[in-house]
Amino acid sequence: MITPRAWLPTPLLSLLLLIVWLLLVRSMAFGHVLLGAVLGIAIPLVTRRFWDDQPMVRKPWLLLRFVLRVLIDIIIANLQVSWIIINPWRRTRPAFIEYPLTLEHSFPITLLANTISLTPGTVSANLRMDGRTLLIHVLDMDDENALIEEIRERYEQPLKEIYEC
Amino acid sequence: MTHYVILEGVIAFFLIAGGAFTFIGSLGMAHLRDFYMRLHGPTKATTLGIGCMLIASMLYFWVTEGKPDIQEMLITLFLFITAPVSAHLLAKTGLHMQLMHVDKTRGKPLELYEEEVGEKPVPHPDKGHG
Numbered sequence: 001m002i003t004p005r006a007w008l009p010t011p012l013l014s015l016l017l018l019i020v021w022l023l024l025v026r027s028m029a030f031g032h033v034l035l036g037a038v039l040g041i042a043i044p045l046v047t048r049r050f051w052d053d054q055p056m057v058r059k060p061w062l063l064l065r066f067v068l069r070v071l072i073d074i075i076i077a078n079l080q081v082s083w084i085i086i087n088p089w090r091r092t093r094p095a096f097i098e099y100p101l102t103l104e105h106s107f108p109i110t111l112l113a114n115t116i117s118l119t120p121g122t123v124s125a126n127l128r129m130d131g132r133t134l135l136i137h138v139l140d141m142d143d144e145n146a147l148i149e150e151i152r153e154r155y156e157q158p159l160k161e162i163y164e165c
Numbered sequence: 166m167t168h169y170v171i172l173e174g175v176i177a178f179f180l181i182a183g184g185a186f187t188f189i190g191s192l193g194m195a196h197l198r199d200f201y202m203r204l205h206g207p208t209k210a211t212t213l214g215i216g217c218m219l220i221a222s223m224l225y226f227w228v229t230e231g232k233p234d235i236q237e238m239l240i241t242l243f244l245f246i247t248a249p250v251s252a253h254l255l256a257k258t259g260l261h262m263q264l265m266h267v268d269k270t271r272g273k274p275l276e277l278y279e280e281e282v283g284e285k286p287v288p289h290p291d292k293g294h295g
Contacts, residue, residue: 023239078213081205082186085193094202095271117249118212123204124249125256137201137256141271 012060014040059162066158073119073154080121084140095141096125099134099148103156108163109134115155122147172228176221183217186210199266200259208252216241 008014014037021036022028084090099116103109113124116136126135141147193206219237227233 020239020242023236026234026236074209075213078186078209081193081209082189085189085197085206085210092197092202093271094199094266096201113253114246114249117208117252118245121205121209123201123208123252123256125201125253126260135260137204139202139205144271 010044013044017043062158062162070115077119077121092140095138097136097138097144099136101132101134103160108159112156112159176224179217179221183214187214190214200264201266204252204256208248212248215244
């Protein structure tokens with residue numbers, strides 16, 4: 001008996017590959033759906049050895065909400081950074097801060113680092129080798145603890161719920 | 166006919182917004198003070214700029230060809246994946262080369278200490294620096 005876990009280790013990745021394939025060929029014909037499905041199953045199986053073993057997505061709906069929130073935050077962050085750049089009287093307060101991670105697996109940490117880079121005036125600069133702290137450069141910082149708290153509850157907590165509860 | 170005019174206006178708005186955001190991002194790269202601050206412009210403002218342009222493109226081809234086409238979403242997807250990764254790698258390289266940062270930057274990360282060169286791969290035992 002072959003379990004679905006064995007031939008479909010990453011269902012979300014397979015689905016994403018299928019969607020990307022259909023968008024690339026710009027067609028919804030049955031043949032392309034079939035080919036996309038085969039590719040979506042085959043590519044993760046072939047490349048699985050290169051990946052760390054990934055935690056399963058526990059709550060897909062929360063993931064959807066997280067993506068929407070990040071999209072809105074990207075727009076806000078863009079407006080903020082644009083304003084800082086074009087404001088001739090700007091007084092930026094740049095800072096390096098160290099963000100203590102509570103996530104365990106490498107994939108959610110990657111997601112968190114990417115989210116931080118895309119959102120509020122912050123760029124993740126370095127993940128320490130011990131995987132416990134993330135070095136972040138902030139363009140304009142009020143209060144270090146407030147920022148850490150905001151990142152923790154806006155981004156890290158949802159990611160934790162999605163992947164590791 | 167009148168809704169064509171409105172759609173033209175919307176498309177033009179998105180094009181101009183996209184151009185403006187991309188320009189501001191490049192401007193930030195040109196004239197912010199140090200390397201780490203310059204990194205912020207291209208990673209953020211440019212993302213929204215490209216997004217606006219792609220929305221304009223999607224709308225235009227939807228109106229002219231009559232059927233929706235979301236192929237451009239792929240560009241956005243790939244951009245969202247690659248932009249933060251390249252920013253992270255650039256920042257990491259900057260830390261490795263120990264590039265200067267402006268004096269008012271608060272917090273001095275371990276990576277920028279002189280004596281830390283060459284000892285990067287070991288886990289840092291101490292926490293709560295700065």
